[in-house]
Amino acid sequence: MTATPLNTTKSQEIFTAAQTLMPGGVSSPVRAFKSVGGQPIVFDRVKGAYIWDVDGNQYIDYVGTWGPAICGHAHPDVIQALHESLDKGTSFGAPCAQENILADMVINAVPSIEMVRFVNSGTEACMSVLRLMRAFTGREKIIKFEGCYHGHADMFLVKAGSGVATLGLPDSPGVPKSTTTNTLTAPYNDLEAVKKLFNDNPDEIAGVILEPVVGNSGFIPPDAGFLEGLRLLTQDHGALLVFDEVMTGFRISYGGAQAKFGVTPDLTTLGKVIGGGLPVGAYGGSKEIMSLVAPAGPMYQAGTLSGNPLAMTAGIKTLDILNKEGQYDVLEKITKKLIDGLLAIAKETGHEACGGSISAMFGFFFTAGPVHNFSDAKQSDTAKFGHFHRGMLERGIYLAPSQFEAGFTSLAHTEADIDKTLAAAREVMSSL
Numbered sequence: 001m002t003a004t005p006l007n008t009t010k011s012q013e014i015f016t017a018a019q020t021l022m023p024g025g026v027s028s029p030v031r032a033f034k035s036v037g038g039q040p041i042v043f044d045r046v047k048g049a050y051i052w053d054v055d056g057n058q059y060i061d062y063v064g065t066w067g068p069a070i071c072g073h074a075h076p077d078v079i080q081a082l083h084e085s086l087d088k089g090t091s092f093g094a095p096c097a098q099e100n101i102l103a104d105m106v107i108n109a110v111p112s113i114e115m116v117r118f119v120n121s122g123t124e125a126c127m128s129v130l131r132l133m134r135a136f137t138g139r140e141k142i143i144k145f146e147g148c149y150h151g152h153a154d155m156f157l158v159k160a161g162s163g164v165a166t167l168g169l170p171d172s173p174g175v176p177k178s179t180t181t182n183t184l185t186a187p188y189n190d191l192e193a194v195k196k197l198f199n200d201n202p203d204e205i206a207g208v209i210l211e212p213v214v215g216n217s218g219f220i221p222p223d224a225g226f227l228e229g230l231r232l233l234t235q236d237h238g239a240l241l242v243f244d245e246v247m248t249g250f251r252i253s254y255g256g257a258q259a260k261f262g263v264t265p266d267l268t269t270l271g272k273v274i275g276g277g278l279p280v281g282a283y284g285g286s287k288e289i290m291s292l293v294a295p296a297g298p299m300y301q302a303g304t305l306s307g308n309p310l311a312m313t314a315g316i317k318t319l320d321i322l323n324k325e326g327q328y329d330v331l332e333k334i335t336k337k338l339i340d341g342l343l344a345i346a347k348e349t350g351h352e353a354c355g356g357s358i359s360a361m362f363g364f365f366f367t368a369g370p371v372h373n374f375s376d377a378k379q380s381d382t383a384k385f386g387h388f389h390r391g392m393l394e395r396g397i398y399l400a401p402s403q404f405e406a407g408f409t410s411l412a413h414t415e416a417d418i419d420k421t422l423a424a425a426r427e428v429m430s431s432l
Contacts, residue, residue, distance in 0.1 A: 005394070006041075006055075006057060006393065006394055007055050007056075007057070008039070008041060008053070008055055008057070009055060010042070010053075010054040010055045011039065011040070011041045011042040011053055011054055011055055012039055014042045014054060015039050015040060015042060025040075026040070030400075030401065030402055030405065031401070032401075033401045035382060035386065035401065035402050035403070036385070036386040036389040036390065036401045036402070037386050037390060038390060040401070041053040041054075041055075041057070041059075041393070041398075042054045044056075046061070046065075046069075046073035046074055047072075047073050047074050048072040048073055048074070048410075048412035049061060049072055049073070049410055049412040049413045049414070049417055050073070051073070051398060057396070058396060059393070059396050059397060059398035060396060060397050060398065060413075060417050060420065060421055061073070061398045062397070062398060062399050062400070062407040062408060062409065062421075063398060063399070063400050063407070063408065064408040064409075064410055065277055066272070066400075066408075067215075067247050067251060067272040067273065067408050068272040068273055068275060068276060068277045068318075069277055069408070069410055070250070070251055070273050070318070070322065070331075070360055070408070070410050070411065071276075071318055071321045071322065071410060071411050071412070072410045072411055072412025072413075073277075073410075073412070075276075075317075075318075075321065075412075077317050077320075077321060078276050078277070078314050078317045078318060078321075081313050081314065081316070081317040082310060082313055082314055084313075085098075085309055085310055085313040086310070088309065089309070090308075090309075090310060091304075091305060091308055091309070091310075092308075092309060093304055093305075095307070096307060096309045096312065098307075098309050098312035098313055098316060099118060099307040099312055101312070101316050102118075102274065102312045102315050102316050102319070103116050103118070105315075105316065105319050106270065106274065106282065106284065107284070109250070109254050109255050109256075109259075109319070109323075110245075110249070110255055110256055110258065110259070110268055110270070110284070111255060111258050111259055111264045112243070112258055112264050112265050112266065112267065112268045112284070112285055112286075113268055113284035113285060114284070114285065114286050114287045114290070115284055115285070115286075115287050115290035115291070116282050116283070116284035116290075117282065117283055117284065117290070117293055117301070117306075118280065118281070118282050118306050118307045118311075118312070119280075119281040119282060119283070119301075119303050119306050120279050120280065120281055120303055120305050120306060120308075120311075121151070121271060121279060121280075121281045122150075122151055122244075122246035122269065122270075122271035122272070122281050123150075123151025123152055123153055123281070124151070124281050124303065125151075125246065125269040125270065125271060125281035125282055125283045126150040126151045126153065126156060126209070126244060126246075126269050126283075127151065127153040128283050128301045129209070129242055129267050129269050129283040130142060130153075130155060130156075130209070131299060131301065132267065132283070132285075132289065132290075132292060132293065132299055132301075133206040133207040133209075133240050133242065133267065134206045135292050135298070135299040136206075136240065136289050136292055137206040137207065137238070137239065137240060139203070139204055139205060139206040139239070140182045140204070140206060141182045141183075141184055141201055141204045141205045141206060142155070142182065142183055142184065142205065142206055142207055142208070142209060143184045143185070143186060143194060143197055143205060143207070143208040143209070144156065144158065144183060144184070144185055144208075144209050144210065145185065145186055145187065145188040145210050145211075145214075145373075145374075146185050146186070146187050146188065146373065146374045146375070147188060147214060147216065147217035147220075147373065147374025147377065147404075148188065148209075148210050148211045148214060148216060148217070148244070149211070149216035149217075150209060150211075150244050150269075154175045154176070154179040154180065155179055155180060155182070155183050156183070157175050157180070158180050158183045158185055184197050184201065184205070187373045187374070187375060188210070188214055188217075188220060188222075188372070188373040188374065189220075189222060189223045189226050189372045189373050190373065191225075191226060191229040191230070191233070194208065194229075194230065194233055195233060198233060198237045198239075202237075203237075203238070205237065205239045206239060206240060207234065207239045207240030207241060207242055207266070207267075208230055208233075208234055208239060208240075208241055208242065209242040209243075209244055210230070210242075210243065210244065211243075211244050211245075211247065211248065212227060212243045212244075212245065212248055212256075212257035212258065212261065212263075213247075213248050213252060213257050213358060213361065214374075214406075215247040215248070215361060215363070215405070215406035216247070216404070216405065216406075217373075217374040217377045217404050218363045218364075218365055218371070218377050218380075218403060218404050218405065218406060219355060219356060219357070219361060219362055219363025219364070219406040219407070220363075220371055220372065220373065220374075220377065221356060221358060222261070223372060227257075227261050227263040228263055230263075231263050231264075231265070234266075240265075240266040240267060240289075241265040241266050241267075242265055242266065242267045242268070242269070243256070243257060243258055243265040243267075243268050243269070244268075244269045245257055245258070245268050245269060245270055246269055246270060246271035246272055246281070247271075247272060247361070247406070248361065249268070249270040249271070249272070249273060249274065250270075250273040250274060250318075250319065250322060251272070251273055251359060251360050251361055251408070252358045252359040252360070252361055253328060253359060254322060254323060254328065256268070256270075260358065260359075265285075266285055266286065266289065267283060267284070267285040267289065268283065268284055268285065269281070269282070269283045270282040270283070270284070273315075273318060273319075273322075274315045274318070274319070275311045275314055275315050275318075276311075276313075276314030276315050276317060276318035277314060277318075278308070278310055278311040278314045278315075279305075279308075279311060280308075280311040280315060321411070327411060328359055328360075330411060331359050331360040331409060331410075331411065332357075332358075332359050332360075334409055334413050334414075334415070334418060335357045335359065335360055335361070335362050335409045336357055337415070337418050338357070338362060338409065338418050338421060338422070339355055339356060339357040339362045339363075339364060341418065341421075341422040341425070342355070342364055342422065342425055343355055343364060345422065345425050345426050345429055346364070346366075346429055348426075349426070349429040349430050349432075351366060351384070351429055351432065352366065352367055352368040352381075353365065353366055353367070353368075353369075354367060354368060354369030354370055354371060355369075360408060360409045360410065361406050361407070361408060361409075362406065362407045362408075362409065363405075363406045363407055365377060365379075365380040365403065366380050366381040366382075366384045366385050366388070366403070367379045367380040367381065377403075377404060380403050382403045384432060385403040387428075387432055388425075388428055388429065388432060389401060391424075391427070391428030391431065391432075392421075392424055392425065392428055395424035395427065395428070396420075396424070397420075397421050397424050397425075
């Protein structure tokens with residue numbers, strides 16, 4: 001499988017024009033390929049495990065619109081349901097029956113959720129859950145972890161991951177110091193650092209928020225006992241534990257990371273998969289806590305497009321597909337084959353690498369590791385990753401354009417897709 005020069009003439013033309021119309025030519029920073037070099041490819045269409053760009057090149061996709069496409073792009077059942085919903089209109093700005101159906105599915109699946117509020121993005125969900133944490137506890141300070149990304153709201157842009165890490169940006173200009181004064185940070189997987197923060201700020205911390213499996217600094221799973229330790233610490237100090245499962249929810253298991261690891265937080269944020277590829281977010285928890293949310297209670301949060309019938313419809317059908325027996329076994333098998341193969345090839349070709357997977361989420365770093373937190377992840381050879389990314393792209397494999405992003409598989413990926421991916425990886429790593 002030798003690389004052939006990619007014809008990206010149309011992509012280059014479109015992106016050049018985009019740079020005069022949008023900041024950096026993109027609507028989200030990590031799409032810009034800044035950390036891997038070259039210009040981004042412009043998509044034309046997607047189907048199953050594959051994407052096609054505007055120049056007609058086909059790729060095996062391991063980004064999956066950054067997580068939602070767990071059933072595969074443009075799944076026929078989802079598309080059919082959306083067509084039927086479209087005939088009824090695109091937005092109501094009023095209650096729709098689909099909200100009840102999806103809410104019931106989420107509540108039945110996710111251990112911590114007894115009531116749920118739908119919003120339009122993961123950022124919106126995390127902003128809202130922060131306000132709810134503070135309203136419920138009467139406290140203002142929160143703890144987050146270095147390299148964990150919870151959206152682009154001011155109070156979360158402190159040692160954040162995702163595009164902030166990819167682009168090497170400092171804490172964002174435009175964020176008032178007063179806004180982040182109450183945001184405390186600790187290294188991921190470091191319980192002692194969290195204990196110290198609680199001891200140094202007695203009765204002031206509303207809660208702890210984290211990605212239970214980090215995906216925005218690359219793929220970093222929790223150490224044994226870490227999530228359990230956070231559960232005990234927050235209970236001991238009268239604080240809330242919040243799992244940001246925007247990425248892990250319905251991806252690493254049907255009930256998310258909390259079901260996978262058997263640790264139940266007080267509140268959970270969701271997104272991505274529950275919208276089946278349409279804009280969506282949600283937050284939920286016990287009835288006691290969620291009853292504070294307006295109009296049931298005094299904590300205000302609203303959204304014109306929240307509970308949009310199209311997003312609800314796509315989410316319902318996606319969860320229907322995922323809830324069939326054996327689906328996560330399929331995802332586990334295909335993803336493990338991919339990451340085990342990548343790590344074996346790296347070793348054979350003389351490259352230091354480490355990584356892992358859980359269900360349909362994976363990642364690897366060009367460093368000997370192990371990687372327990374964002375500081376460890378930053379030891380990776382990002383220049384090497386950039387060359388690897390380009391080599392894979394030229395062989396028809398589309399990976400996230402950053403060393404610091406997790407990868408995603410889907411039910412549409414086949415053994416043949418994995419074999420082709422590993423053959424390409426062997427060629428690229430042999431040439432690095």
